[in-house]
Amino acid sequence: MTARTPTDAVRDIPEATVARLPVYLRALTALADQGITTCSSEDLATAAGVNSAKLRKDLSYLGSYGTRGVGYDVDYLRYQIAREIGVTQDWPVVIVGIGNLGHALANFSGFRSRGFRVVALLDADPALHEQQVAGIVVRPFDDLEQIVRENDVAIGVISVPAFAAQDVADRMxxxxxxxxxxxxxTVLSVPPGVDVRKVDLSIELQILAYHEQRKAHGEPV
Amino acid sequence: MTARTPTDAVRDIPEATVARLPVYLRALTALADQGITTCSSEDLATAAGVNSAKLRKDLSYLGSYGTRGVGYDVDYLRYQIAREIGVTQDWPVVIVGIGNLGHALANFSGFRSRGFRVVALLDADPALHEQQVAGIVVRPFDDLEQIVRENDVAIGVISVPAFAAQDVADRMxxxxxxxxxxxxxTVLSVPPGVDVRKVDLSIELQILAYHEQRKAHGEPV
DNA sequence: TGCGTTTTGTTCTCACGTTCACAAACTCCT
DNA sequence: AGGAGTTTGTGAACGTGAGAACAAAACGCA
Structure with missing residues (x-):
């Protein structure tokens, strides 16, 4: 991931920072909803649940959008972060696998409000086709290629059972x-250049269980 | 309870390792299902999607459960990891908020099979009470204290709208x-000693969007 | 038994991430 | 205008994590 144009100085933002930018974005939106127009790094850090030094360092990777002695303009900073993440326009998204979880995802309002637009729901089960979920008609999985082509889809969501996931990923x-x-x-294997992020409920619970066990077993509070 | 015996030298396992142990556990289960009884660190690392040096280092924090020149006994290692995580018995779990996502969570079979047992579904909406979801009756949120007491619940899942989450957390x-x-x-604030993990769909998508934007903008593949 | 092969467990080094601490830069007040 | 008070942006120190590399330990075979 090197070799860029000389003019485009491509600050490469650390991965840990990238993962926090959406949190800052949401915190800024919350502040804006409260009518707050300016905030200090301390305010924003509190709202985002991080420490203020980390917040300032994170923001410094994007540029210098604050004013010393004053703080940050909420709307301006919000726009800058949204631009950096790339959610100033909507990204088209397809969801494959309309089971319980797929239903929930399709109905999730946060997609629309945060820069994403569900353009299609796909499922291999013919029993679901023509049904409407969240106002969108479920279509056959085989329509994938056409939909991706027509809508210029770059992002796919997989909510099928584990045994089918690799096939879906390959087709995507x-x-x-x-x-x-x-x-x-399940662990997906994809060619280089394709990004995969996974969300795994039972892993999260198991991590909690580990710490819970330690609490119970270790010192008595 | 008791302090640890001097021999039990309280290995504190790095957080990064803890987060991977469940992945290894699942990979081992997959291998066992294929009838494989022994595997090398290379095999397991491939199945888990990590590199073998990292895997061996992770396992070394638990103890020395492999045999040089041979590899790991799948069942034995699986048991040791399960024990370390604390999922050799079931953990009782309550789910609060039985909307679309709560439905999906209640029906998620991975809970049961990975060391967790849903003991109650709670929702503040009376319209849902007495309804069955995944074979469990939805009960009023106010039953929380009683349920936690009677079932010795240590782990709670919050799937309510953002505005209600902090209240639910406080009550929990x-x-x-x-x-x-x-x-x-939303960011939850909880007293020290309470662990919170968050799963956030739109944050994950925004992270993908950031990288996607870079791909499109940077080199032409 | 002893040698060669395999594979683990661990050490060492480097990269990444977090936090501290402070100079620079801005506002406000006299 | 100048000094006091704020708050940002960043350099430097520290801690954690990743990967390469290798010694130690097991096995198999002559």
């Missing part, structure tokens, strides 16, 4: 999708 | 819950 990649959010509890 | 903590898995898109 072949169709031109290059970012995948995977809810299936 | 007051009831004695000390680990929370939060699906609401």
């Amino acid at each position: 990649v072949a169709a031109g999708i290059s970012s995948i959010l995977n809810f299936a509890p | 903590v007051a009831a004695g819950i000390s680990s929370i898995l939060n699906f609401a898109p």
Whole structure:
């Protein structure tokens, strides 16, 4: 991931910072909703649940958008972060696998409000086709290629059972999708250049269980 | 309870390792299902999607459960990891907020099979009470304290809208819950000693969007 | 038994991430 | 205008994590 144009100084933002930018974005939106127009790094850090030094360092990777002695303009900073993340326009998204979880995802209002637009719901089960979920008609999985082509879809969401996930991922990649959010509890293998992020409920619970066990077993509070 | 015996030298396992142990556990289960009884660190690392040096280092924090020149006994290692995580018995879990996502969580079979048992579904909306979801009757949120007490619940799942999440968390903590898995898109503040992990769909998508934008903008593949 | 092969467990080094601490830069007040 | 008070942006120190590399330990075979 090197070799850029000389003019485009491509600050490469650390991955840990990238993962926090959406949190800052949401915190800024919350502040704006409260009518707050200016905030200090301390205020924003509190709202985002991080420490203020980290926040300032994170923001410094984007540029110098604050004013010393004053703080940050909420709307301006919000726009700058949104631009950096790339959510100033909507990204088209397809969801494959309309089971319980797929239903929930399709109905999730946060997509629309945060820069994403569900352009299609796909499922291999013919019993679901023509049904409406969240106001969108479920279509056959085989329509994937066409939908990706017509809507220029780059991001796919997988909410199928584990055994089917790799096949779906392969088809997505072949169709031109290059970012995948995977809810299936399995390791996906994809070619280089394709990003996969996974969300795994039982892993999160197991991590909690580990710490819980330690609490119970270790010192008595 | 008791302090640890001097021999039990309280290995504190790095957080990064803890987060991977469940992945290894699942990979081992997959291998066992294929009838494989022994595997090398290379095999397991491939199945888990990590590099073998990292895997061996992770396992070394637990103890020395492999055999040089041979590899790991799948069942034995699986048991050791399960024991370390604390999922050799079931953890009782309550889910609060039975909307679309709560439905999906209640029906998620991975809970049961990975060391967790949903003991109650709670919702503040009376319209849902007495309804069955995934074979469990939805009960009023006010039953929380009683349920936690009677079932010795330590882990709670929050799948309510963002505006209600902090209240639910406060009530959970007051009831004695000390680990929370939060699906609401908001920062929870909890007293020290309480663990919170969050799962946030739009944040994951925004991280993908950031990288996607870079791909499109940077080199032409 | 002893040698060669395999594979683990661990050490060492480097990269990444977090936090501290402070100079620079801005506002406000006299 | 100048000094006091704020708050940002960043350099430097520290801690954690990742990967390469290798010694130690097991096995198999002559």
